Amino acid sequence: MGALAEFSDDGGTLRFTGDLLLARLGDLPGRLEHYAGNVSTIDLSGIDRMDTIGAWVIHRLAKEKRAEVTGVSDAHRHLLEQVGKADQPVSTRPVHVSPINRVLGEVGDAVMMTGRTLLGLLGFLGATVIAFGSVIRHPRRFRFNATVQRFEVVGVSALGIIGLMSFLIGIVIAQQGAVQLRQFGAEVFTINLIGRITLRELGVLMTAIMVAGRSGSAFAAQLGTMKLTEEVDAMRTIGVSPMEALVLPRTIAAIVLMPLLGFYASLIAIIGGGLLCWWQLEIPPVTYIARLREVVPITDLYVGLIKAPVFGAVIAVAGCFQGMQVEGDAEQVGTRTTAAVVQAIFLVIVIDAFFAVFFERIGWI
Structure with missing residues (x-):
C-alpha cells in the first residue's frame, strides 16, 4: 500500500506506515515539505519497504526538523546511512589560469590536433x-x-x-x-x-x-x-x-x-x-x-x-x-x-x- 504519515500527540512523533517507494509516495513529499508542525521523532517501525527515494525523503525531513529517526530495520538503516553520506556539500575552487598559460594550452591543443x-x-x-x-x-x-x-x-x-x-x-x-x-x-x-x-x-x-x-x-x-x-x-x-x-x-x-x-x-x-x-x-x-x-x-x-x-x-x-x-x-x-x-x-x-x-x-x- 502507499506510504502514510500520521502525527501523534506524544512528544511530536511522526509515524510512517506502508511502503516508502517511488511508485507509492504520491503527494507525500509535497505534504511533508509544507508541514509546519514540530517533529522531534520520526518512527519508521510501520514501514514495510523503502527505496532510495523514500530514504531521501526521510533523510531530508529529519535534517530539516532536526528529528531523531527510530524504529528502523537494519536494511533500512543502511540505506539511510548511504543517503546521508551522499548528501554532502560540494565545494569547488575557481581555477585561475593565466592568459599566457591559456593561450599556450590552446596552441598546444591545436598542434596536437593538426598532427593527428x-x-x-x-x-x-x-x-x-x-x-x-x-x-x-x-x-x-x-x-x-x-x-x-x-x-x-x-x-x-x-x-x-x-x-x-x-x-x-x-x-x-x-x-x-x-x-x-x-x-x-x-x-x-x-x-x-x-x-x-x-x-x-x-x-x-x-x-x-x-x-x-x-x-x-x-x-x-x-x-x-x-x-x-x-x-x-x-x-x-x-x-x-x-x-x-x-x-x-x-x-x-x-x-x-x-x-x-x-x-x-x-x-x-x-x-x-x-x-x-x-x-x-x-x-x-x-x-x-x-x-x-x-x-x-x-x-x-x-x-x-x-x-x-x-x-x-x-x-x-x-x-x-x-x-x-x-x-x-x-x-x-x-x-x-x-x-x-x-x-x-x-x-x-x-x-x-x-x-x-x-x-x-x-x-x-
Whole structure:
C-alpha cells in the first residue's frame, strides 16, 4: 500500500506506515515539505519497504526538523546511512589560469590536433592507393558508372562558375597591372603579366580553391551522411569496400579533371585580360595573341598541368577523409564539411609554395 504519515500527540512523533517507494509516495513529499508542525521523532517501525527515494525523503525531513529517526530495520538503516553520506556539500575552487598559460594550452591543443589530422590524412591516402592497386589487379571491380557521374559533378557542372570566376580574375589582373605599369610607360608588359601568372599560378590555384569549396565539401557531406545512415557499414557487411566504391571514383574524377579545369580557367582568364587590353590599352587581339606566344614559355603550361592533378588528389582525399570521420550526430556533418574545405585549401596553398620553390630550382621560371 502507499506510504502514510500520521502525527501523534506524544512528544511530536511522526509515524510512517506502508511502503516508502517511488511508485507509492504520491503527494507525500509535497505534504511533508509544507508541514509546519514540530517533529522531534520520526518512527519508521510501520514501514514495510523503502527505496532510495523514500530514504531521501526521510533523510531530508529529519535534517530539516532536526528529528531523531527510530524504529528502523537494519536494511533500512543502511540505506539511510548511504543517503546521508551522499548528501554532502560540494565545494569547488575557481581555477585561475593565466592568459599566457591559456593561450599556450590552446596552441598546444591545436598542434596536437593538426598532427593527428595529418597522420590520419596520410593513412587515408595510403588506403586510397591500396584500393587503387586492388582495382588495377581486378579491373572488373572498377565502378565506371560512379566515376563518370563524379566527372559530371566535379567537372561539367563546375564549368560555368569556374569560367565566370576566371574571366573576372583575368580582367582584374589586366586592370591592376595596366594601372601600375602605366607609371613607367610599360603598359605592353601587362600581356606578360596576364599570360604568365594565369598559366603558371592563378589559373590552376583558383580552380583548386573553387573545386575544394564546391566538390570537396560535397564529398565530405555525402560520405558523412552515408556514415550516419549506416550505409557504409551496410556496404562492409555485404562485402563491398567503401574505399573502392565511394572514395576511389571521387579521387579519380578530381585527379583527371583538375588539369582540364585548370587549363580551361587559364584560357578564360587570358580571354578576359585580352578584352580589357583591347578596350583600355587599345591592343588588338592579333597583337595580344602574338605577344603571348613570344613571352609565355611552354614550361609555364607544364607547371600548371603538373600541379593540377596533385591539387585534385589533395582535395578529394581531404574531403573523403573528413566525410568518413563523421560519427554520432548530424552536427558532425557540418563540422567535418567545414574542416574538409579548410584543410583542402590550406594544403593546396602549402603544396603550391613547395612547387614554386621546386620549379625555381630546376630552372622553370
